[in-house]
Structure formats: C-alpha cells, structure tokens
Amino acid sequence: MITRRDLIARGAAAMLLPALGEAALPKDRIRALRGAVRGRVLTPGDSGYNGARVVFNTRWDGVKPPAVVQVRDSADVRAVVQWADRYDVPLVARSGGHGYSGNSTSDSAVVVDLDRLDAIRYSDGIATLGPGARLGDVYSRLAARGVTIPAGSCPTVAVGGLVLGGGMGLAGRAMGLTCDRVRSFDIVDAEGRRRRVDDGELFWALRGGGGSFAIVTAVRLRTRSVSTAAFFRISYSRAARDEALARWDAFAPKAPSDLTAILTLTSDGATAFGQYLGGANALSSLIRPLGGTPTVGSADYLTVQRRWAGDDSPPRSAFAASSIYVTKRLSANGRKAFLAAADTGATLILDAYGGAINRPDRDDTAFPHRRARFSVQVLSYAAIPTARQRVKSARSRIAPYGGGAYANYADPDLSGATRSYYGANLERLRRVKRDVDPANRFRPRQGIR
Numbered sequence: 001m002i003t004r005r006d007l008i009a010r011g012a013a014a015m016l017l018p019a020l021g022e023a024a025l026p027k028d029r030i031r032a033l034r035g036a037v038r039g040r041v042l043t044p045g046d047s048g049y050n051g052a053r054v055v056f057n058t059r060w061d062g063v064k065p066p067a068v069v070q071v072r073d074s075a076d077v078r079a080v081v082q083w084a085d086r087y088d089v090p091l092v093a094r095s096g097g098h099g100y101s102g103n104s105t106s107d108s109a110v111v112v113d114l115d116r117l118d119a120i121r122y123s124d125g126i127a128t129l130g131p132g133a134r135l136g137d138v139y140s141r142l143a144a145r146g147v148t149i150p151a152g153s154c155p156t157v158a159v160g161g162l163v164l165g166g167g168m169g170l171a172g173r174a175m176g177l178t179c180d181r182v183r184s185f186d187i188v189d190a191e192g193r194r195r196r197v198d199d200g201e202l203f204w205a206l207r208g209g210g211g212s213f214a215i216v217t218a219v220r221l222r223t224r225s226v227s228t229a230a231f232f233r234i235s236y237s238r239a240a241r242d243e244a245l246a247r248w249d250a251f252a253p254k255a256p257s258d259l260t261a262i263l264t265l266t267s268d269g270a271t272a273f274g275q276y277l278g279g280a281n282a283l284s285s286l287i288r289p290l291g292g293t294p295t296v297g298s299a300d301y302l303t304v305q306r307r308w309a310g311d312d313s314p315p316r317s318a319f320a321a322s323s324i325y326v327t328k329r330l331s332a333n334g335r336k337a338f339l340a341a342a343d344t345g346a347t348l349i350l351d352a353y354g355g356a357i358n359r360p361d362r363d364d365t366a367f368p369h370r371r372a373r374f375s376v377q378v379l380s381y382a383a384i385p386t387a388r389q390r391v392k393s394a395r396s397r398i399a400p401y402g403g404g405a406y407a408n409y410a411d412p413d414l415s416g417a418t419r420s421y422y423g424a425n426l427e428r429l430r431r432v433k434r435d436v437d438p439a440n441r442f443r444p445r446q447g448i449r
C-alpha cells in the first residue's frame, strides 16, 4: 500500500525555502503578554523559539512569527485574545501544525499553539476532544471504549485543524466527515469571551469554514460503536492504470456506504485500498468490480487504523500539494489526462465520496463539496521548486475534469483559493466573519477576510 507516510519518507531530504522575514513586537507588549498567560511565550532569540515556531511541512521553515504562545488552557487562550485586542495584534491558531499551506504560522500574526489542549474524554456516546489531540491517540482512546469518530489516517494530525476544514478518512462514506459529527464547540471569540457554540451561523461556519472565526478550545463529537473492520489492497501495473481508474471510478463513489475506497496513481502504477465495516468475505465479493488480485483481511478496528497510519510518526518533510473535486464519470480523455498528470512525477490520491459524506446539502455546513464523486489530492514530496512545478502541471492537466478544492489539502499557489474551498458558501462565510470578527483578529493564510 502507498500511504501518505511513504510519500513523506520519499521527500525527507527536500530543500527549504529561504527565510521570509519577521515582524518584531515591542518589548513592553511581550512583557504584557508574558504577564497575562501561564504558558510559555517564545519570541525570536529565545531558546526554544526555533523548535516552537516550525510546522510539519518544512516548506515553511523560513517563517518567523513575532511570538509563539504555548497556551496551557482556555483561560490562557482568552488572555492572549484580550491582549491581542488591546494592542491590535493579529493571531493565528495552531493545533497539530499539519496545515499544508503554512496556515498555522505567519510572519506577522502571533501563533496561539494549542498542542497542550489535547484532552480526550468519552461519555454517553460523545467524545470531547481538545483541539491538540492527535488522531492516533483519539483512535486508541476511543477504541478502548468500543467507539470511534470518522477522521483522517495520519496519526499526528490534530483534531483542531481537521474538524474545522472537514475531515475525510477511511470511515468517511460510512460515518461522514469529522465536521458532520460535531455536537458543539467550546471557543474563545474575537472579543476574548469563552462560549459554547451548538447552533446558529457561527456553528455552521466552524463546520468546514476553517480557522478565521474563533479559537476552538474543545469539540464534542457523536461517536459510533465499532469492533472490527475489513480492509483490502490491490496493486496494478503501469500498463493497467487506465483500466484500474475506469473500474474504480465506476465502482467506488457508488459502492455501499460501509466501504470507503481510495485509488493512488503514480507513474509506476496504481493502488486501490480501502476499509469496510463488515466481514472480509463480504468485502472480497464486493470489490470484484475492481479486478486485479486483492489482498483482503480483517482485524479489530484499532489495528486497522494503525495499519493505515504505519508504524511510526511521520517525519517532518517538504511537500507541495493541491486538490480538485470531480462530479462526473471520467471519459476516456479524462482518464488519459489523469494518467498524464501522474506522469509529471506528482502522485494523485483519489478519495471516493458519496455515502454519508454526500447526505447533507451543500449549505447544511460550511463544507460545500457534497455532490462530488471523489476528491483528487495532487502531492509531490520533493525539493520545493520541483514539487510546486509538478503539482501545478499535474493539476492543470486534470482541471478540465473537475473544480473546487478541499480546504484541508490547501494549496498556497491556487488562485481564487477561497472560492475553490468554499464554493457557493463563501458569501455566507464572509457575512459570518464580518459579524464575529470585524477586526480580522484571526488570520490564517487563505482565510476568510
């Protein structure tokens, strides 16, 4: 199986971008900030600053925020927001730092690092998670209670960014996106007030609209009981890629919703893999339309999640990425364009939609892509100039066959990015932003202004 970890490992030695510059805060403001919070405040020159400022994608290693505040609790978050309001300083939240586009760091905004808000609690069918909780820990703590939430496969991605952008994974077609399971958020708003949000426009915006509206300090999600899952994998040669893509496109977006199947295309070949909430025998017959020679198995649910995650935490690395949604069956010319895109050196990862992901309407939550057959993630782990070139060239080949983009596979090079991420929900998101954060305190890259 080609996992995201494999892709990361291939690019571990990639080059970095040069420094992008930094904005200094006056000393009295830093003193005031230090006096206001219990957590550490790290500024340029402090020991520990360089470790604290970097994010998962080493592409952004040159970005130097004026300060990183390692908050201890929601009282600290409130204190930072009140301080920022007093001195009119922009803020950006960070939970796991896995945002592709450097959207949880900044040369001008102070970073509110929520890594320590990582509590994982469960009671009466509801998981209450701190934004800094990592998916590997979430899966294992919930599995001990016989339940799960739908989320991504990388064990070090954090709940905060994942749920705010949507949250797609191998249970997606069975259980929906992570944001679809949210009952309520605890937030600190732009005026520095702690609030619970479970209704209204802000609740709508936080489910898929990103980090522009508030700082989330906890999220409550509806869980589902699980015990075991089945999984499969099929490898196809380079010569069989067109047939593999045609078969997958016909099958995966319309398959029974307990099955989520993904197809990876590279210049070497293709791989289909997926997870089924049922038995291995039933899965074997279900995936016959995919052809090839499948490997099929089943195990307890946590073991299967660990299988998708791989053995170790993925290392930080440099990569470029983009995404696009496809709403119609691909024609023969469409498939040709996809194979040509994979021949640029970029990898294409096709996540089947449909099932529970497509049950809500476009405007039920801020996440708008409810009519997609599948998303395509275009990825390249390589020296950044090469990676950007590959991703750009691959995306332009497939662009005639799709539209939009997934905010959690954010592409800093995409023009009209917010329209691509939020589609027809963009105007409503802008209205919510005007209402809840008129001073534009929260400023993630490619956020809502």
Ligand SMILES: Cc1cc2nc3c(=O)[nH]c(=O)nc-3n(C[C@H](O)[C@H](O)[C@H](O)COP(=O)(O)OP(=O)(O)OC[C@H]3O[C@@H](n4cnc5c(N)ncnc54)[C@H](O)[C@@H]3O)c2cc1C
Residues within 6 Å of the ligand: 004, 055, 056, 092, 093, 094, 095, 096, 097, 098, 099, 100, 103, 104, 114, 131, 151, 152, 153, 154, 156, 157, 158, 159, 160, 161, 162, 164, 165, 166, 167, 168, 169, 210, 211, 212, 214, 215, 216, 217, 314, 408, 409, 444, 445
């Ligand atoms: C290796 C890897 C694998 C991935 N796999 C998947 C996958 O399987 N499925 C999937 O859907 N996505 C996947 N992603 C994408 C991932 O969901 C997004 O990058 C997500 O935004 C990361 O969340 P984070 O908290 O770790 O990131 P961060 O970089 O901390 O945050 C991302 C964005 O959310 C904002 N934000 C974060 N926390 C808060 C908060 N508490 N309050 C307000 N704003 C906040 C930040 O300001 C930033 O704009 C993957 C990413 C990587 C690097």
